[in-house]
Amino acid sequence: MTQEKFLGSIEAGGTKFILAVQNAETGEMVAQKRVPTTDAKETLQKSVEFFKDNPVAALGIGTFGPIDINPNSRTYGYILDTPKRGWSGTDVKGFFEQQLHIPVVMTTDVNASAYGEYIARGKDDTKTYYYITIGTGIGAGIVQAGKFVGLNNHPEIGHMFVRTYPGDDYAGNCPFHGNKCAEGMAAGPTLKGRTGIAGEDLPRDNQVFNYLAYYVAQVLYNSYMAMRPDVMVVGGSVLNEDDLKQVRKYFDEFNNNYVATPPLDELIVRPAVADNGSATLGDFELAKQALAQK
Amino acid sequence: MTQEKFLGSIEAGGTKFILAVQNAETGEMVAQKRVPTTDAKETLQKSVEFFKDNPVAALGIGTFGPIDINPNSRTYGYILDTPKRGWSGTDVKGFFEQQLHIPVVMTTDVNASAYGEYIARGKDDTKTYYYITIGTGIGAGIVQAGKFVGLNNHPEIGHMFVRTYPGDDYAGNCPFHGNKCAEGMAAGPTLKGRTGIAGEDLPRDNQVFNYLAYYVAQVLYNSYMAMRPDVMVVGGSVLNEDDLKQVRKYFDEFNNNYVATPPLDELIVRPAVADNGSATLGDFELAKQALAQK
Numbered sequence: 171m172t173q174e175k176f177l178g179s180i181e182a183g184g185t186k187f188i189l190a191v192q193n194a195e196t197g198e199m200v201a202q203k204r205v206p207t208t209d210a211k212e213t214l215q216k217s218v219e220f221f222k223d224n225p226v227a228a229l230g231i232g233t234f235g236p237i238d239i240n241p242n243s244r245t246y247g248y249i250l251d252t253p254k255r256g257w258s259g260t261d262v263k264g265f266f267e268q269q270l271h272i273p274v275v276m277t278t279d280v281n282a283s284a285y286g287e288y289i290a291r292g293k294d295d296t297k298t299y300y301y302i303t304i305g306t307g308i309g310a311g312i313v314q315a316g317k318f319v320g321l322n323n324h325p326e327i328g329h330m331f332v333r334t335y336p337g338d339d340y341a342g343n344c345p346f347h348g349n350k351c352a353e354g355m356a357a358g359p360t361l362k363g364r365t366g367i368a369g370e371d372l373p374r375d376n377q378v379f380n381y382l383a384y385y386v387a388q389v390l391y392n393s394y395m396a397m398r399p400d401v402m403v404v405g406g407s408v409l410n411e412d413d414l415k416q417v418r419k420y421f422d423e424f425n426n427n428y429v430a431t432p433p434l435d436e437l438i439v440r441p442a443v444a445d446n447g448s449a450t451l452g453d454f455e456l457a458k459q460a461l462a463q464k
Numbered sequence: 465m466t467q468e469k470f471l472g473s474i475e476a477g478g479t480k481f482i483l484a485v486q487n488a489e490t491g492e493m494v495a496q497k498r499v500p501t502t503d504a505k506e507t508l509q510k511s512v513e514f515f516k517d518n519p520v521a522a523l524g525i526g527t528f529g530p531i532d533i534n535p536n537s538r539t540y541g542y543i544l545d546t547p548k549r550g551w552s553g554t555d556v557k558g559f560f561e562q563q564l565h566i567p568v569v570m571t572t573d574v575n576a577s578a579y580g581e582y583i584a585r586g587k588d589d590t591k592t593y594y595y596i597t598i599g600t601g602i603g604a605g606i607v608q609a610g611k612f613v614g615l616n617n618h619p620e621i622g623h624m625f626v627r628t629y630p631g632d633d634y635a636g637n638c639p640f641h642g643n644k645c646a647e648g649m650a651a652g653p654t655l656k657g658r659t660g661i662a663g664e665d666l667p668r669d670n671q672v673f674n675y676l677a678y679y680v681a682q683v684l685y686n687s688y689m690a691m692r693p694d695v696m697v698v699g700g701s702v703l704n705e706d707d708l709k710q711v712r713k714y715f716d717e718f719n720n721n722y723v724a725t726p727p728l729d730e731l732i733v734r735p736a737v738a739d740n741g742s743a744t745l746g747d748f749e750l751a752k753q754a755l756a757q758k
Contacts (some may be wrong), residue, residue, distance in 0.1 A: 323692035346722040380532035428640040
């Protein structure tokens with residue numbers, strides 16, 4: 171088996187690593203594995219074994235952050251300071267390069283997803299693709315003319331400040347910004363934080379989902395004013411298609427006809443690829459490019 | 465006289481048009497004129513006469529907005545709906561192209577300034593340059609890897625929402641967003657709006673300057689989280705170097721050590737070119753590029 175036509179993807183999340191191999195010629199996914207995220211050493215070792223069994227010509231990694239994405243930095247490709255035990259200062263990119271002797275591209279999970287949406291939605295270099303995910307945290311990646319916005323450091327859009335919903339007295343869940351930032355007020359853990367009930371057990375008409383829609387709409391509105399993207403994709407498991415209606419309603423209220431936008435049900439949408447597949451698609455494409463540049 | 469070595473700039477502001485001609489070989493400014501901004505017809509006519517007397521090979525225009533910057537749009541280069549009387553729907557770019565038969569590039573005044581800062585600060589394509597101005601309104605332009613952020617529509621960063629300073633009960637000055645957006649709470653006219661005294665007559669230790677610093681710092685913080693620029697230039701006449709100390713203090717307080725930043729007195733700075741010269745510098749460079757692409 172020649173490995174030249176296979177590309178690898180790692181979607182490195184806080185709870186699991188999703189490993190995948192694609193046949194670059196056919197686009198077919200030929201192998202996939204999930205590895206639980208434990209400490210860095212064990213997780214990386216199990217991941218590299220998969221790629222030794224399933225050789226690839228290049229590897230794209232979309233990972234949880236914060237990470238160093240500055241190509242001129244000494245710690246390029248490292249996980250930076252993180253509360254995740256045993257991961258701070260891990261040279262993820264270097265590990266796979268040394269073990270596999272192939273080109274490795276590493277970016278954030280949300281950048282990879284944004285890149286996947288850029289591919290899935292037609293790879294139009296005249297457009298700006300914005301991807302935000304609401305999960306354990308809130309993060310976003312942006313692709314403009316095929317390049318990521320945020321050259322030397324990746325966006326941290328979840329930590330944008332938001333105006334408090336009138337009467338919402340929740341103290342917030344962000345260790346850095348309390349109730350001031352979007353992540354503190356609208357990431358997944360705030361559902362249980364506000365109600366004592368796990369998010370998946372809450373009825374969708376609970377007021378907390380209205381709060382979340384309000385804060386997410388503010389982040390989208392502020393981001394729209396900053397970068398004027400052509401599409402804003404809302405991923406993650408916390409908000410569903412129905413919740414987006416409320417998000418669009420608030421976005422419209424905030425803008426108040428100041429700027430012309432595309433129809434909001436075309437601007438603010440769910441991912442083009444189901445089950446967070448955008449990230450894997452993005453990883454494969456980044457791996458392909460790394461190979462072309464080798 | 466051959467016109468081939470001369471480039472033109474128009475800094476099209478709400479109160480005056482600043483017209484300039486540069487000798488592209490020496491970089492010397494060889495002619496300059498100010499035309500008061502009256503109605504579109506008169507202002508454009510006076511401007512074009514200057515360039516008929518002082519022929520140039522290409523023209524860069526940085527203008528007040530909103531404008532259409534989408535190259536694929538039918539109204540590319542037009543002033544869009546504006547409260548400025550007699551300007552809505554004016555085809556500024558087309559007017560100069562038809563009258564002068566030369567390549568014309570048009571962008572926003574703040575994009576032009578951001579481009580000028582990119583030039584003046586070393587034209588480093590590995591960096592992101594952010595320029596914000598606090599004047600009659602609040603606007604920003606961003607240059608990343610030599611390209612503007614906001615491909616099809618320009619940023620409207622002044623209309624980002626901000627958290628209200630505790631106890632600040634000013635109703636806000638934005639006709640669209642009241643006290644919710646930065647422009648409504650921190651643009652020049654809010655000084656008189658809050659105190660009844662013109663901004664230039666207010667002592668600098670008046671509490672209103674503290675409010676302004678707080679709101680501007682929030683816009684910078686939110687923008688930093690969105691795009692992670694390498695430098696954030698604060699232009700305009702409303703805030704001075706001294707006020708920036710307070711802006712940096714609030715920025716630091718907001719970030720609360722969440723992300724690593726450059727030293728704040730290197731991140732948040734006044735323009736590299738005095739007297740709003742960044743815009744003219746940016747216009748000349750954009751004109752030069754238009755000529756090269758002809």
